[in-house]
Amino acid sequence: MNNRIVYIICALVIFAGCKNNYFTKDDYQSVLKIDTHAHIDTDKSLFEDQAIKDNFRLLTINVDHSDSVAVIKQHAIALNSIKKYPGTVYYAATFYFDTACFGTENWSIKVISHLENNIAGGAVSVKIWKNIGMTERDKSGRFIMIDDPAIEPVINFIISRNIAITGHLGEPRNCWLPLNEMTVSGDSSYFAEHPQYHMFLHPEYPSYEDQISARDNLLAKHPDLIFVGCHLGSLEWNVDELARRLDKYPNMAVDMAARICHLEYQSARDRNKVRDFCIKYQDRLLYGTDLSDEGAGTNQELSDNIHQTWIDDWKYFTSDEIMTSKSFRGEFQGLKLPKEVVRKICSENAIKWYRLSVK
Numbered sequence: 001m002n003n004r005i006v007y008i009i010c011a012l013v014i015f016a017g018c019k020n021n022y023f024t025k026d027d028y029q030s031v032l033k034i035d036t037h038a039h040i041d042t043d044k045s046l047f048e049d050q051a052i053k054d055n056f057r058l059l060t061i062n063v064d065h066s067d068s069v070a071v072i073k074q075h076a077i078a079l080n081s082i083k084k085y086p087g088t089v090y091y092a093a094t095f096y097f098d099t100a101c102f103g104t105e106n107w108s109i110k111v112i113s114h115l116e117n118n119i120a121g122g123a124v125s126v127k128i129w130k131n132i133g134m135t136e137r138d139k140s141g142r143f144i145m146i147d148d149p150a151i152e153p154v155i156n157f158i159i160s161r162n163i164a165i166t167g168h169l170g171e172p173r174n175c176w177l178p179l180n181e182m183t184v185s186g187d188s189s190y191f192a193e194h195p196q197y198h199m200f201l202h203p204e205y206p207s208y209e210d211q212i213s214a215r216d217n218l219l220a221k222h223p224d225l226i227f228v229g230c231h232l233g234s235l236e237w238n239v240d241e242l243a244r245r246l247d248k249y250p251n252m253a254v255d256m257a258a259r260i261c262h263l264e265y266q267s268a269r270d271r272n273k274v275r276d277f278c279i280k281y282q283d284r285l286l287y288g289t290d291l292s293d294e295g296a297g298t299n300q301e302l303s304d305n306i307h308q309t310w311i312d313d314w315k316y317f318t319s320d321e322i323m324t325s326k327s328f329r330g331e332f333q334g335l336k337l338p339k340e341v342v343r344k345i346c347s348e349n350a351i352k353w354y355r356l357s358v359k
Contacts, residue, residue, distance in 0.1 A: 021338050023318040028311065029055055031343070032358070034350040035310070037061055037166075037230060037257030037288030040081050040089070041074065042295035048085045050306045057358055059288075059350065061092040061127050061166060066135065068096040075118065082122050087359030092125035092166050093118035095154075097136055102144065108153035115157065124354045125164045125228070133169055133211050134197065143206050145214035147221065155218070159225050164353055168230035170211030172259070173237045175199045183237070184261045184327040219249040228286060228353055229254040236262035239277040246284050253353050256345075257288035260313055261327035268332035275335045278317075282341040286349045287313070317342055 023031065033056045040047050040060040051058050060081060062074040071094060078091035095114050101107045115126060128146065136144045144151075146169055158165055174182040175191060176199045182188040191198035199205055206214075212234065219227060229235075229252060235242040236259040246252060256263070267274045278285060289309055293302055316323065320336040337345070351358055 022336055023314075023339055023342055025315065025319070027318075028314050031055065031346065032057070033310070033314075033346040034059065034287065034356070034358070035289050035291070036228075036286045036350045036354070037255045037290050039063070039290070039292035039294075040077060042293050043077060043080055044293065044295055044299075045081075045084065046299055046302050047291075047293040047306065048081060048089055050303045051088060052085075054307060054310055056310065057088055057090070057347070057350075057356070059090045059092060059124070059354065059356075061125075062094040063127060063129050064094045064097055064131060065129075066097070066131055068098070071096045075121075078123075079121060087357070090124050090354065090356055091122065092127045093123035094127040094129065097131060099136055099138065099144070102136075102138055103150045105153075107150070111154050112157045115154070119161055119163065123163075124356060125166045126158050127166045127168070129168050130171060130197075133206060133214060134171070134199075145206065145210070147214045147217040155222060155225065159222060162226070163355070164226040164228050166228045166230060166255075167215065168234075169215045170208065170234040171197065171199065172231070172234065172262070173208050176208045183265055186258065186261055186327050216245065216249075219245075219252060223249070223251065225251060226353065227252045230288075231255070231257055231290075232259040232262065239263070239266060239274055243277060243281065246281055253284040253286060253349065255286040255288035258290035260316065261325055264316060264323070264325050264332050265328050267335065268328075268330050271333050271335070275337065278335060278337055278345070279341055282337075282344045283349060283352075285345050286353065287346050289313070317345065 033054070035056055036059045038047065038058045038060050040058070047058065060078055062071065062078060064071055075093070081089045082091055093115060095111045098107070133143065133145050138144055172187055174187040175197065178200055179188045179192055195201055219225065232242060233245060233254040235245060242254065263274055291306055291309060315321065316334050317337050319334040321334050322331050323334055324331055350356060
């Protein structure tokens, strides 16, 4: 065998090896994927059925919108879903933040009792929402932040049960900017529709820095707390800032729910930085969408939207194609992450951080 033939064979082997290190669009169906941030708010089962078709598992997250009745309803729906789809659907509990007796022992006893029942019923995490830090106030009118000592008994209880807090604390930094200065249209449209949460209009409320500082204080005080920061930990605007927190708090991970567009926005400016970040922190990133089924719209519209969102995100992580987004102007290139990184982001990290038993 002459040297030319040997060279050609070696080149083909190397090429095949490189090609096999990456997923393609054809691999989408065969790869296990977990959407770690979904909201199933109806018993219609459309979300669950679409997940099965796309080889997805779901973590449905209950949220305290300052409505105790809604919390009870979400819990009932979650229990029905995990019973109907065991091994496919999991849920994160929440609790109604009643400020009437906040600061007393009775408050924490009541919350802990509620969470105890939820965990016994199958909850794999506890969701804490942005109402802590942005709407809830104590009797003196002071905003209640997540590092408030009165919340400590609840935090300690969650730690004792060895489950994660799924924390949506604060908002994207765009929240403190005028609508026309926000970087992505998803934020500008949301805050236009929800002015009560548009902090640019409410300078008397805690600042973005206040929100992040309170969350960081919580993690510093409780290094053994397993914490999954929703929405890229409200540090969606800068992967360097997020990396700094992941370096400082080894028990912190983040989901990507409703913030992948922010990664894409940064990719348009410096693709290599975003790609390097995803590879370096491949064990700390969990895929999620924040998609919901509230029983509105047609069945086909919902199924199509869920499926297309999942497909678009798969394309961003697995290909190097030039893409566009409805969230901002301009083009960006897919990250084309190695298979092992995609597997971790899409499922393995969720199984690890939430201790899921996946079928």
